[in-house]
Amino acid sequence: MLRRAGHGATPRVCRKCREPWERTGTLGDRNRGLLDWLDQPSTERGLYYADSADGWDFWSYRDLAALVLRTAAALRAQGVGQGDVVALVLRSSPGFVAGFFGALAAGATPCSIPPPFAFQRADEYEKHASHLFATAAPRFTVCDDESLEQIRKVASGLGLQEPVAFDELVAGAEPLERPMPLPETALIQFTSGSSGFSRGVLISADALRTNLAGMGQWLGCAPQYPAVSWLPVHHDMGLVGFLLNVVVTGFDGWMMQPDDFIRSPLRYLRCISDQGAVMTAMPNFGLAYILRRVRPADLRELRFDSVRCVIIGAERVDRQVLEDFHALLGPHGLDRGALLPAYGSAEATLAVTGLAPGEGWSAQAPDAGDAASLAGAAVVGCGRPLEGRTVRILSEEGEELPDGRVGEIVVTGVSIASGYIGTTGSASGTSVDDGGLATGDAGFLRDGQLFVIGRLGDGLKVNGKMVFAESLEALLHHRGIPERRVAVLLGVRDGVPTGVAVFGGVRPGWREAAHEVLSEWLGDAELHMVELPRGGVSVTSSGKPRRRVIWKALCAGEFDATTRPLTAEAEADAPVAAD
Template sequence: MGIPDRGLLDWLDEASTERGLYYANHDDGWDFWSYRDLGRLVLTTAAALRAGGVGRGEVVALVQRSSPGFVAGFFGALAAGATPCAIAPPFAYQRADEYEVHAAHLLRTVRPAAVVCDDESLERLRKIAADQGIDEPVAFDQLIADTEPLERPLPPPETALLQFTSGSSGFSRGVRISAEALRTNIGGMGTWLGCAPHRPAASWLPVHHDMGLVGFLLNVVVTGFDGWMLQPDDFIRSPLRYLRCLSERRIVMTAMPNFGLSYILRRVRPADLEGLSFDALQAVIIGAERVDPRVLRDFHALLGPYGLDRGALVPAYGSAEATLAVTGLPPGEGWTTGQPDEGSGDATSLAGTAVVGCGRPLPGRTVTIVSEDGVRLPDGRVGEIVVSGVSIASGYLGDTGSASGTSLGEEGLRTGDAGFLRDGQLFVIGRLGDGLKVSGKMVFAESLETLLHQRGVPERRVAVLLGVRDATPSGVVVFAGVRPEWRRIAHEVLSEWLGDAELLSVEVPQGGIAVTSSGKPRRRVIWQAVCSGTYAAATQPLTAD
């Protein structure tokens, strides 16, 4: 069993010298920080923030990589009675101009009382903060220099986390998460996954993203088990190092999006795994983006001969507005796929792709499927996913408008995602706004992308956009570093599923697709750019030639 309903700062009173966080270093080794040492660093950070004038309920922006300093910054803000907010460091963006726009928007939204950053981010943040009229950022080591720790933490603030949505449908929005919502979400995940101090975990996920922050780091620290922490760069350079960690450290739990599994499949061969064993793994949590059943099958085919149980692959669904976790498949059950009922209106147009089940709601959460008019739909019918119950966000910060259709209200969280229920399990299809009606049925951009990936077009190298452009139903394929055969594949797929819609191709250099800090295509932003003529020189009809 896990440890539900644990206070966010309780671990400071029980900080172990034996357990803690292991950070990957550049010598292929690990630097250990015990929870006792981390706890002292947390209280030192809290004292420094208070001495610097940060008041109760004010926001502390953390622009840091995964590190002891980030842990101290997050929990130190809470221990000072302030609200932490994780913002992506510059490494998460390939283009400097995109990062500056993104970071400026987030800082302008939260107006933090303090900005704490890594040394590598300091100069960039200084310019952005100055342009926004925000106090100069401070590097973490400078913040805590010559500071004595508080004797005890102050009571946590009412808003324990200010986190941003991914921004895949436009600019990211700030979401206010209460201490109660954060605590119950961590407790719910612990019960779902059976988290306990003796069960180690590993992650390469960025801590500025809700899956890496709430789903992994906070879960690990609050529960108090060993966590093995790699940087996203470490994983990209050597996914085999990550797999060796899973094997050698007898890791029980890890997490990643579908992209991570796909990346391992491209970079790792069976011969690379000789001598490794994954029989200790009980939960590979897969979320943050649509899950491809082919990738799940291929991943198990690769690691299964080395001990990975099929039931350890655990699809899940969540959102920033729900703190994080909404549904999850119990470890050991084994994932399944499903299709909506025949004759259920737009539900049947899934572009021929099976939909992976993302499990059932965690305790205290309710998931319903509703029509456009808000009427609850029966099992097997596609509609909008609505979430209610514990750990729903208190509201948005600043402008509540959004092109995504996601909203918080009395009925709960209207997610803007399409899906259906089957025997209590949720099957997620894609964003409601990222689709096109063809012959009375909806076709979803994510379904078409899945087909392209299955035909050999790599993830992160293509994005599909669907909508009405100049009064004409249109399908747009954006290629990053296109290869000639991809055009033919895309033409075959889109022409089959989009009927008489206009088909266009936009070709940009590799890395040129606008993405969120977690790597999702910013479809609405790209669509608006296509419609406004920004990509006119790179746009042409999509043909089979």
């Protein structure tokens, strides 16, 4: 595999950004074309990739630009034409950057597909990847070495052209003299698949450009501000929210693999401190993972004064996790106002709302008299709409609701997807049409800020009030059950309101906690628990519980052998599963 640009064997001296934080410029100032960075790429700034020896491989933007144009020429030589789809099955790497922007420079549409590392079982991966490939129908597929054999199997089963390893593709290729015109669709982006199979979303070049511009204005992105990420580039938060934002803007990006972060979250924190990073991003579970793995004593020599933007999205944000994270890093300079909850979706290209840097997050509950609310449950605000976007809350009848009332979140404005590709295979409730994006998410507005509660289909009405699975999971996390080790299912089964706690490797005390929480909030609903081995809770490639998929399997009897009533006596009567 490619290792580094020739002149970049030794990273530059670590530095901190000492310039005052400014959020300047207009949307037009930041509205750069997706390939403008190829015109005069910097030799001083670029991307740093973590190696296995606690070091970094540096790729300047000049070297990346040359690789992009070589990749574009190689794709054209392989017969890739205007508007053709190029599937990318690559980890975060110079090859991924070259594959993505090289496809655009060749006039083609890139589509990032999760590599095998994102799945625990090979059969699950091949089933998922087969669906994605059948949906995208790529003209050409580029892989890294570790993905090649499994993707060959998938491609063969679908009658698609055999994939090619990135290094083999670009070997001996001369750079394309200039980029081809951009395709109408600049990205096929897959949804997480939490409600079933992932859906392919068509993102136009204009939608992608305006979403990056909106994020730039929201965050105050500028080339002098370095950033750090461990997010996978097959997920919209890691791809659009971080990588494309960094490259198009042209600031230094320090790139780790998800595996690097899981092995050593301290290495990630040390990078932020050493490089004076201003921006990073992660889901809520990333913050929670740092809290589990990092002790205050580990941070003795680290400083986080430079950080201005910790973007937190992709899943519901837990206020206690935010408090605990700031308690851990605050003594080392992290400003509470740097924690920026945000809301977005694949169908909105990515970002819809975000909290302004420095404002400071808050948690609020919907109106107490709202029949659709979970009484007394405060949720974290996700900021205000980015420029050019409008967020409304609609009732089941389609009427706009006032502040504090819970309904469906509907988004209109720039950067909404053009639509879907292929069959959806999903019951997500999300739709895109002339009226905008009906997200299928429940939330409320207050003073212009959006508060997100959960998925509309993952709830149960109890005594006239709606209880959401995500709210109950948050309560279980507060009781000590880690994320990804439990999923709550809510629905009506055989005509009976039902709540189910699905455990992945149950530990002492978890059954009791689940019974207390579910019985308190679900009233007379029938309660069950399903006990699976650790890792058995089905999640998407981005880590969200696939609640509706699990619910369908439960109703089909697939978990009958491991399902039993969830009662106050369940803890004493049951063995502890192997961890």
